[in-house]
Amino acid sequence: MKCRKCGGSAALELRRHNAAFCSPHFVEFFKKQVAEAIHKHRMFTRDEPVLVAVSGGKDSLALWDVLIEDGYRTAGLYLDLGIFDYSRESRARCEAFASARGQKLHVERVAEAVGAPIPEVQKVTRRPTCSACGLSKRYLMNRAALEHGYAVVATGHNLDDEAATLFGSVLHWQTEALPRQSPALASTHAKLARRVKPLYRLSEFETAAYAFLRRIDYIVEECPFAKGATSLAHKEVLNRLEEVSPGAKHNFLFGFLDKARAAFERLEDVQLRECSACGQVTTGEICAFCKLAAQVKRRTGPSSAAPSMVE
Amino acid sequence: MKVILRNPRREIEVSGKRRVKELLLELDIPAGTVLVIRGDELLTGDTVVGDEDVLEVRPVMSGGGA
Numbered sequence: 001m002k003c004r005k006c007g008g009s010a011a012l013e014l015r016r017h018n019a020a021f022c023s024p025h026f027v028e029f030f031k032k033q034v035a036e037a038i039h040k041h042r043m044f045t046r047d048e049p050v051l052v053a054v055s056g057g058k059d060s061l062a063l064w065d066v067l068i069e070d071g072y073r074t075a076g077l078y079l080d081l082g083i084f085d086y087s088r089e090s091r092a093r094c095e096a097f098a099s100a101r102g103q104k105l106h107v108e109r110v111a112e113a114v115g116a117p118i119p120e121v122q123k124v125t126r127r128p129t130c131s132a133c134g135l136s137k138r139y140l141m142n143r144a145a146l147e148h149g150y151a152v153v154a155t156g157h158n159l160d161d162e163a164a165t166l167f168g169s170v171l172h173w174q175t176e177a178l179p180r181q182s183p184a185l186a187s188t189h190a191k192l193a194r195r196v197k198p199l200y201r202l203s204e205f206e207t208a209a210y211a212f213l214r215r216i217d218y219i220v221e222e223c224p225f226a227k228g229a230t231s232l233a234h235k236e237v238l239n240r241l242e243e244v245s246p247g248a249k250h251n252f253l254f255g256f257l258d259k260a261r262a263a264f265e266r267l268e269d270v271q272l273r274e275c276s277a278c279g280q281v282t283t284g285e286i287c288a289f290c291k292l293a294a295q296v297k298r299r300t301g302p303s304s305a306a307p308s309m310v311e
Numbered sequence: 312m313k314v315i316l317r318n319p320r321r322e323i324e325v326s327g328k329r330r331v332k333e334l335l336l337e338l339d340i341p342a343g344t345v346l347v348i349r350g351d352e353l354l355t356g357d358t359v360v361g362d363e364d365v366l367e368v369r370p371v372m373s374g375g376g377a
Contacts, residue, residue: 001355011353015343020355057373161374205343208371209353212346220369222318235372243341 015246041184043196051150056090056219058211059156075104082117115296124299129225139289145193157197160204163249164234178264312364332356
């Protein structure tokens, strides 16, 4: 198999693009896709510091690598979920990555913010682990951005992540979720950082290949709580479709973004306010994170008394 | 050849020459869901591998819905 650009030996084939690339030309292709995403959605400028949420996995470290290589001003944010060896190893990879490149890495411990590590939160609240984890991540990412002075948070969501989320929303016709599915969510409140996904044009295979070819030491092991997650089942279904119809995931996601999303956006009319407990942005009196923290405190604390402000 | 699979990590022995895409088909692994690695190189589906090779089949899927 030959590289589309130089005719040399190809390192990988991208069936959805009907193309193959050698290592240097694939890295070039990858960077161009990220640059196009940033430009098309006006994600951030070269003057703006960007907080990159990193997990130690291939996507977020690949994203951070591209942004550093392209000269953006970045810092990392690692959220320590307290998931046993998995969190210890993923944090070590983020720290090593940041140290080797002379980048600042902010670390936030979920246990300090919510009152218990994620495995304990799951036990005491009986919420699906990924739900409590996702809620905590979104909250802490925004809080960290505000505290450290970043107007924008970049995450490593890729094309497969976005297609699987869209698939889940459509499968259950969660029309309220559809307007929020976007490569870039603008700040709609003074206390809300912009959220962007510069890898949304790139598949999981492509981010893994980039991380490998760039010799990024990422954590290959899966989160122990991901097994059986619905989003992974959605990804598997889409992967089977992709196998018989290359480009299916791309067409599904990009077709939605180009042709359908705007129709659902008009339906959304959300009034934002500040949580009366923590001051972060929410739609109700008390934000979902404070409710979660209160629930954890009530069920893990020495007494059964709950904080009255968030009841 | 020795084939190292991940999540969970395990090793299997496969004998005889074949193309990478044929190996993945035998293992019921959809192309595009794994990197096939030999040493420090990625292998494309048309690469022929044989008994002396040590391959890592590394999944690319991640996430849990957060």
